Amino acid sequence: MKIVVCVSHVPDTATKVKIGDNGKTIDPKDVTYVVNPYDEFAIEEALKTRDAVGGEVVVISLGTDANKESIRKALAMGADSGILLKSDSYRDSLSVAKALAAEIKNQEAQLVFFGKQSVDYDAGIVGQLTAELLGFNSVSVVVDFKLEGEKITAEREIEGGREVIETSIPCVITAQKGLNEPRYASLKGIMAAKKKTIEDKEAAAAENYTEILTMSKPPAKSPGKILGEDASAVPELVKLLREEAKVI
Amino acid sequence: MANNILVFIEQRNGEVKKASLEAIAAAKKLSGAFGSEIKAATIGNEIKGLEKAAQQGAASIVHLKSAELLNYSTSAYADLLNNYIAENDIDIVIFANTAMGKDLAPIIASKIDAGIATDCTELKVNGDSVIVTRPVYAGKALVDVKFTSSKKVITIRPNTFPLGEPVESSVEINVMEQSNLNLSSKVVELKKSGGKIDVAEAEIIVSGGRGLKEAENFKLVEELADVLGAAVGASRAVVDAGWRSHSEQVGQTGKTVSPNLYIALGISGAIQHLAGMRSSKYIVAINKDKDAPIFQIADYGIAGDVFEIVPKMIEEIKKIKEN
Ligand SMILES: Cc1cc2nc3c(=O)[nH]c(=O)nc-3n(C[C@H](O)[C@H](O)[C@H](O)COP(=O)(O)OP(=O)(O)OC[C@H]3O[C@@H](n4cnc5c(N)ncnc54)[C@H](O)[C@@H]3O)c2cc1C
Ligand SMILES: Nc1ncnc2c1ncn2[C@@H]1O[C@H](COP(=O)(O)O)[C@@H](O)[C@H]1O
Numbered sequence: 001m002k003i004v005v006c007v008s009h010v011p012d013t014a015t016k017v018k019i020g021d022n023g024k025t026i027d028p029k030d031v032t033y034v035v036n037p038y039d040e041f042a043i044e045e046a047l048k049t050r051d052a053v054g055g056e057v058v059v060i061s062l063g064t065d066a067n068k069e070s071i072r073k074a075l076a077m078g079a080d081s082g083i084l085l086k087s088d089s090y091r092d093s094l095s096v097a098k099a100l101a102a103e104i105k106n107q108e109a110q111l112v113f114f115g116k117q118s119v120d121y122d123a124g125i126v127g128q129l130t131a132e133l134l135g136f137n138s139v140s141v142v143v144d145f146k147l148e149g150e151k152i153t154a155e156r157e158i159e160g161g162r163e164v165i166e167t168s169i170p171c172v173i174t175a176q177k178g179l180n181e182p183r184y185a186s187l188k189g190i191m192a193a194k195k196k197t198i199e200d201k202e203a204a205a206a207e208n209y210t211e212i213l214t215m216s217k218p219p220a221k222s223p224g225k226i227l228g229e230d231a232s233a234v235p236e237l238v239k240l241l242r243e244e245a246k247v248i
Numbered sequence: 249m250a251n252n253i254l255v256f257i258e259q260r261n262g263e264v265k266k267a268s269l270e271a272i273a274a275a276k277k278l279s280g281a282f283g284s285e286i287k288a289a290t291i292g293n294e295i296k297g298l299e300k301a302a303q304q305g306a307a308s309i310v311h312l313k314s315a316e317l318l319n320y321s322t323s324a325y326a327d328l329l330n331n332y333i334a335e336n337d338i339d340i341v342i343f344a345n346t347a348m349g350k351d352l353a354p355i356i357a358s359k360i361d362a363g364i365a366t367d368c369t370e371l372k373v374n375g376d377s378v379i380v381t382r383p384v385y386a387g388k389a390l391v392d393v394k395f396t397s398s399k400k401v402i403t404i405r406p407n408t409f410p411l412g413e414p415v416e417s418s419v420e421i422n423v424m425e426q427s428n429l430n431l432s433s434k435v436v437e438l439k440k441s442g443g444k445i446d447v448a449e450a451e452i453i454v455s456g457g458r459g460l461k462e463a464e465n466f467k468l469v470e471e472l473a474d475v476l477g478a479a480v481g482a483s484r485a486v487v488d489a490g491w492r493s494h495s496e497q498v499g500q501t502g503k504t505v506s507p508n509l510y511i512a513l514g515i516s517g518a519i520q521h522l523a524g525m526r527s528s529k530y531i532v533a534i535n536k537d538k539d540a541p542i543f544q545i546a547d548y549g550i551a552g553d554v555f556e557i558v559p560k561m562i563e564e565i566k567k568i569k570e571n
Binding site for chain 1: 260319320322323326346347348350351353354355357358359361362363364365366367379382383384385386387388389390391392393394395396397432433434435436437438439440441445446448449452476494495497500501502508509519520523526527529530531532538543544545546547548549550551552553556557559560561564565568
């Protein structure tokens with residue numbers, strides 16, 4: 001089976017955000033970019049599925065040449081080939097999804113893995129947007145996945161528990177932490193990845209429906225009071241919570 | 249443009265979710281400026297509490313009903329909503345940013361070719377434009393986003409838009425039986441997790457970190473949570489150690505929460521943890537290291553030993569609860 005994994009290339013979660021001079025994006029200086037953490041679970045599940053049912057895993061990332069670093073990482077973990085959908089300017093989620101959907105259709109993939117969310121804009125929607133554009137089933141925020149023939153049984157996280165969902169391919173799965181333990185790329189994998197191809201393609205054009213006007217820092221929270229260093233401070237704490245904050 | 253607004257009212261186990269009522273409160277920011285009405289639609293079997301949607305300001309309420317819709321189905325819910333949107337000429341669809349809302353909203357956006365913005369903390373109208381504010385980079389920054397499409401889909405962060413005082417309303421609930429559902433994807437089982445209250449929905453959260461030393465000691469966290477009627481949360485360190493389940497993890501790769509009160513016990517306050525809880529209204533930190541970063545965002549702190557301080561907190565809070 002042809003399996004696609006979509007990966008985004010994002011600032012490391014430890015990044016200290018500084019707003020850029022344009023007032024609309026972060027200042028990319030000194031920022032380390034990595035594979036979106038949730039996409040590692042997506043890659044792992046794609047590889048596991050391929051190893052179980054046969055077929056190939058194609059990694060797709062939309063962005064600039066820099067995204068090749070994340071594609072390369074997925075190849076080093078074991079994916080078969082990569083595609084960079086080149087796009088230099090900012091695209092909103094639906095515009096990204098339209099370009100991804102066009103390429104997934106072109107690939108004739110039956111199963112597509114996404115991360116549940118990119119840790120840059122935290123939208124959490126590209127997977128389901130793409131699924132619907134393709135007319136595929138979808139299960140989001142998945143922590144357990146099983147494929148038997150055409151049938152999919154997946155568990156998704158909800159408030160206070162999990163939903164067990166039955167559906168079938170063609171399907172989009174968005175991966176949540178807990179789905180699996182992503183493998184490390186072995187030295188052999190890293191060497192092998194150098195020989196695998198990453199194809200460059202123009203991303204299909206699609207209009208943006210949203211526009212970022214400004215990016216700003218949230219109002220700084222001033223550090224509060226340290227009331228003491230032992231249990232003798234507890235009565236005052238409880239009093240403040242009750243009378244000042246009125247939360248208990 | 250008509251700017252007809254629809255708020256999706258989510259139910260779980262036949263009960264209307266508070267976060268959906270908050271979505272009506274948020275929708276008022278748009279309906280007021282546009283002079284348009286707020287319609288509400290819900291999907292499920294028997295549903296209690298729908299009158300609350302009217303009391304919050306919904307001008308009409310439709311209940312798309314079937315016994316087969318008791319549990320969630322992405323495909324059936326999306327198709328039903330899509331039909332409703334087409335028949336009622338809806339321009340703006342608002343969901344709560346819950347597990348269900350987050351799943352459905354993008355599917356609806358693709359179906360109706362709408363711009364979409366999720367997890368919004370502010371909504372406003374400027375001239376003809378809808379502008380929303382949403383956190384990005386795990387709350388380290390905020391963006392103001394303007395829609396340029398005529399159709400719009402918005403999800404709003406729970407616990408952010410306060411409910412209005414309930415008003416008298418004569419709106420009737422229009423129940424419409426549904427058949428021939430698209431159940432190509434459906435929930436076949438619900439598994440409840442151990443915790444009584446989910447961190448994503450709690451008004452008070454008591455979280456524990458590695459400072460608790462071992463899994464056993466979470467009894468202390470649970471006990472404090474119990475006396476406060478709070479949910480138990482956890483840092484990633486203790487989830488990774490297998491002391492607590494991932495469903496309790498707060499932070500960048502866990503849940504984003506904004507309770508009224510967040511109590512961090514033995515948590516250092518790593519940037520990824522802060523990302524998930526910094527928008528809490530009040531933050532209390534107990535940590536024996538007075539330089540721990542958690543104190544930078546805590547409203548109140550005690551720089552001491554959790555094993556000494558938490559039992560005393562339990563005792564004091566029990567006292568006031570008894571009076
Ligand atoms: C990609 C990525 C994603 C991540 N996502 C998350 C996430 O979602 N959520 C999250 O929480 N973390 C996340 N982390 C991990 C994060 O960086 C920290 O490692 C983690 O939050 C630390 O947990 P902790 O505060 O419990 O432990 P520690 O950092 O070890 O802190 C323990 C604290 O307990 C205090 N302490 C010790 N003994 C006592 C005592 N007796 N009384 C009082 N205080 C005591 C210590 O002073 C210390 O400050 C992520 C990391 C990465 C790289
Ligand atoms: N530019 C991109 N290229 C490829 N995949 C992407 C891109 N942006 C987002 N995705 C995928 O969509 C998921 C959700 O992203 P988002 O909706 O932006 O939070 C990510 O985890 C990726 O799997």
